[in-house]
Amino acid sequence: MDVPDSSSAVAARFTGRAATAERPLSGALTEVGLDDGRTVMVKLVDGPGAARAEAAGLRRLSDAGTVRVPVVHGADESRLVSDRVTQGPPSARAAVRFGREPAGLHAAGAPAFGAAPPGGPVEAYIGLAPMRNVPGDDWPGWYAAHRVLPFSTAHVSRRVMCPNGSYVSLGHFQVYARRHDGNEASPGRRGPHRGPAAAQGAADP
Structure with a gap:
């Protein structure tokens, strides 16, 4: 029986950087530190092809150029590696962006x-x-x-x-x-x- 790669190994494979730290956040999410100072998230996804489907969706949202979306580094059959989203305090400016940017995303259109x-x-x-x-x-x-x-x-x-x-x-x-x-x-x-x-x-x- 094959043993699945660790979250650190998956992060290293898709980013091309060595992993220096690993911190599980839940049963599905693991935070992995890289040797260049960045932190990425490794997400375990259920369902055949679900990780690749989510990666394609995030890339489409990013291509619209209206909403900041985590960079997707790669995905395989069960795991997705993306940049970590840093947290920030709520503010009136953030609330305005929260309304304006998704509106621009909807206006970007789609084939059907x-x-x-x-x-x-x-x-x-x-x-x-x-x-x-x-x-x-x-x-x-x-x-x-x-x-x-x-x-x-x-x-x-x-x-x-x-x-x-x-x-x-x-x-x-x-x-x-x-x-x-x-x-x-x-x-x-x-x-x-x-x-x-x-x-x-x-x-x-």
């Missing part, structure tokens, strides 16, 4: 709703839940078919959610998803139309 980040997989994750990056050009139909319906179905099958115990039943989503598969206009759509945003696909993994 649900489009995978460049180099990212179709089979990805949102948190620990599996998620498919399936492109569509109609937001309500796409969201119902590829986000609400899969997760609602999974919750019903696990008896976490009652099929008819909410304001909108699972059956409503099934009918809506069949009528609007994400590629047709939805006549019942409300509110102004907005195009796809980089954050919608990239943040999901």
Whole structure:
């Protein structure tokens, strides 16, 4: 049985620097100090390809050039290595940036709703839940078919959610998803139309 590399070894492999210290922060996160004075984070990720999917999402957010995103040094099947995000005190200036920069990220656009980040997989994750990056050009139909319906179905099958115990039943989503598969206009759509945003696909993994 193969013994997985230590977090220090993974950090050294992806940064090209020797590791000088290692400090576990949780079961999934380890802080690793490098010989050039930098500190990186090594994240253990569950699910096949989840680390690479998250790396692709972070790179897409970074490419938009509107929000500061940790530099991704590399990822393999189970671990992601990125720069550590330093903490700072709350301030009015930080609050303004917190609103302005994500707004710019949404305005950066994307090829389609649900489009995978460049180099990212179709089979990805949102948190620990599996998620498919399936492109569509109609937001309500796409969201119902590829986000609400899969997760609602999974919750019903696990008896976490009652099929008819909410304001909108699972059956409503099934009918809506069949009528609007994400590629047709939805006549019942409300509110102004907005195009796809980089954050919608990239943040999901």
